[in-house]
Amino acid sequence: MLNFFQLILIYAGIYALMAIGQNCITGYTGMLSLCHAGFFCIGSYATAIMCKTFGLSFWLSLPVAAIATGIIGLLIGIPTLRLKGDYLCIATLGLGEIIRNVATNLNPVGYNSIPRASLFGYQFASRNKLAFIILIWAFVLVFYVLFQQLAHSRLGRAMIAVREDEVAAQSNGINVTKYKISSFVLGAAVGGIAGCLQTAYTLTVQPGSFTFMVSVMVLCTVVLGGMGNGKAVILGAFIIQFISYLPQLTGLTNVIPAQAKQIIYGLLLVVMMLTRPQGILGRDKFRYGDPRTRMEKLHDFFVRPKKSAKGGKA
């Protein structure tokens, strides 16, 4: 049972990473994209090819996977991000499938026995789940902090403006195309890193594991937790993973068919949309009205904690 919880923690971490990427695209910039499985796939394949064919270490193939996914995100983004709403959704859905088909045709059986990742002489073996939990959640933490910073920076501010109102954003001097593409590329790159980590864990890559359902699950994760909220999507990843392993957890694999989770996801989305469309935690508060510089904030944080808690100067 402990083993099983550890497995859920690992997958929750991988999906949390993907959800962070999807949140950047859908939550902050407001683009309904459905091709995170494609980015996940590219990241996994890039890692597999780098590790197996070129004999690179895991740590070198990680940035390669991120950059490769980012570049493909850019190439996809330039033509498709002109589309809006439902049209963008359908275009990205198609692209996710194209990536999966290309991967299938590239190597129908996928890659097996990929060399293990190692850190300071320690080899990450799949049976030692605790090590993977630490590795993956370290990545989640890093990217959570990075994207939290991003969301409250100038770039994040522009992305939120694009989500809220494109016309208003443009007439305030925001280059809508530029910020849409940046957000898409960043989101894609994080998806690629998630793929890379999954490959390091399973040591195999199969094209069958990057179906449309994965994209839907990632989108569900973001919608469930709360769009535009970093903490919420991580919470969402936990919930989604628990639901997906519900039959095994309850020991009712014979009673509950595997497809039941798809029904639960669908049901969950409908219920969420009806009762709490902003997600469990809702949107993050904006924080960029704070006039203090980063140094002042640090200073206030350590030296005058009470005043900073009230919101600084004002």
Place this chain on the structure above:
Amino acid sequence: MAEILKIDDISVSYGSIRALSDVSMSIDEGAIVSLIGANGAGKSTLLNAIVGLQPLKTGSITFAGETICQSKHHGSLTTDLIARRGIALVPEGRHVFADMTVEENLDMGAFMVKDQSVIEKRKDEMYDFFPILGARRKQKTRSLSGGEQQMMAIARALMSAPRLLLLDEPGLGLAPLIVQDIFSKIRIINEENKVTVFLVEQNARLALRSSSYGYVLENGRIVLEDKGSALLMNERVQKAYLGA
């Protein structure tokens, strides 16, 4: 006075439907110029064309000596670059960031300004100028009344310290008294901040009274142009727009 915006023979079409035909205008720096016309005359289309939201079929638009829009796509600037040149549009229906607070909206208006102290100073000026916004600074814009939202949209546009302020129906859907108030603010902005104002308005009387120059748009063509006071006296304008 120097000419700041020159619209030279522009035409705009939505598919096969002509929205603007051979429109030429000229706006002097420091003036308040108004454009009046009935629904569907092409007023908003003209403003959208100036900021590059609507591509031109023919003609060109020049701002402070630089061509910002023309019929060839590659010779035109995108909307955000036009905003950076100093043209701020307050779009029809206000287009506020409804889920952000008043203060955050003003921050967004100053997106092009990098200096935080300048932003703070301008925000304080805006709160002085529109006291109601100061009182509501932490409130979500969604919860503001229509008039307050309109003032906020104008304040947001002013945050970038534009040279030319384009106002698309600032009085739309507001009570007459609030419209009066907004127009008096517009006159103050024009006089004190030396911002050139080009406004589109249904309320022809109020618009022409505030303006030094006016244009009348009918079916996508400029049919009349004159000094604001002269247009008010014009028989055709009185009949069609002033209900006299």
